[in-house]
Amino acid sequence: MLKNKTALITGGARGIGRGIALKMAENGANIALVYRGSQEQANKTQLELTDLGVKAEIYQCDVADFDATKKLVQDVIKDFGTFEILVNNAGITRDKLLIAMKEDDFDAVINTNLKGAFNMTKHAGSHLLKKRCGRIVNISSISGMMGNIGQCNYSAAKAGLIGLTKSSAKEMALRGVTCNAIAPGFIKTDMTDALKPEIIEKILKNTPLNRFGSIEDIANMCVYLSSDLAGYITGEVIKIDGGLYI
Numbered sequence: 001m002l003k004n005k006t007a008l009i010t011g012g013a014r015g016i017g018r019g020i021a022l023k024m025a026e027n028g029a030n031i032a033l034v035y036r037g038s039q040e041q042a043n044k045t046q047l048e049l050t051d052l053g054v055k056a057e058i059y060q061c062d063v064a065d066f067d068a069t070k071k072l073v074q075d076v077i078k079d080f081g082t083f084e085i086l087v088n089n090a091g092i093t094r095d096k097l098l099i100a101m102k103e104d105d106f107d108a109v110i111n112t113n114l115k116g117a118f119n120m121t122k123h124a125g126s127h128l129l130k131k132r133c134g135r136i137v138n139i140s141s142i143s144g145m146m147g148n149i150g151q152c153n154y155s156a157a158k159a160g161l162i163g164l165t166k167s168s169a170k171e172m173a174l175r176g177v178t179c180n181a182i183a184p185g186f187i188k189t190d191m192t193d194a195l196k197p198e199i200i201e202k203i204l205k206n207t208p209l210n211r212f213g214s215i216e217d218i219a220n221m222c223v224y225l226s227s228d229l230a231g232y233i234t235g236e237v238i239k240i241d242g243g244l245y246i
């Protein structure tokens with residue numbers, strides 16, 4: 001579905017980002033994978049990707065750093081010639097009740113989850129606009145739609161990401177670039193594996209499909225939104241949450 005396309009994916013070395021990269025590679029896309037910290041993990045994912053027969057390069061970059069993201073996009077264009085897909089997946093949490101939250105907890109989450117997506121959309125977006133085609137997929141969260149106790153920083157960033165998605169969609173549509181968001185609910189990852197049993201029980205009780213989502217559930221939608229099949233979908237926010245927020 002993505003043959004002859006190149007995807008630039010942030011936070012792609014592990015978790016949901018890694019799953020998206022692997023699914024896109026299975027569908028024929030070359031992958032420019034952005035990681036922040038663990039080069040070892042990034043190398044491992046790079047090998048898994050090249051084993052699927054596609055070109056894959058890794059780039060160390062903090063998406064919150066405006067100048068670094070500009071250079072990142074230049075480097076990807078140098079290595080691949082071009083790219084068609086941007087996935088803004090990099091994200092962090094620093095959960096605390098608002099009353100206990102430090103200024104730095106708020107700033108760090110906004111800077112990575114929201115400003116990071118702005119930085120990437122600005123620099124990668126100008127390349128896509130020149131090409132007059134492209135796909136941007138932002139990984140938001142249902143926390144950004146319904147709020148969540150202990151996550152005022154994260155919910156604000158993920159709600160902001162939905163605003164960024166909708167405005168980018170309107171600005172870029174006439175140049176053939178679509179921009180959509182995916183809002184996952186609880187997905188089975190290291191993050192959710194660490195939840196206390198009583199919290200898991202409560203989440204499942206409120207989830208009509210009565211299970212956590214899988215990384216594949218998110219990756220499949222990401223492939224679809226990045227493909228030619230989704231050419232008439234833009235500015236959309238697609239919840240993948242088992243019905244948790246209906």
Ligand code: NAI
Pocket residue numbers: 010011012013014015016017034035036037038061062063064089090091092112116139140141142183184185186187188189190191192
């Ligand atoms: P994760 O912590 O396993 O992966 C996040 C990735 O982002 C890591 O590879 C990390 O190195 C990278 N990253 C963090 N800060 C960065 C920065 N400043 N610059 C570059 N890369 C950076 O998390 P997971 O669970 O895979 O989440 C991926 C995305 O999905 C995040 O945006 C998260 O908010 C979102 N999400 C996850 C849900 C879940 O249930 N796991 C639910 C809803 C949304």
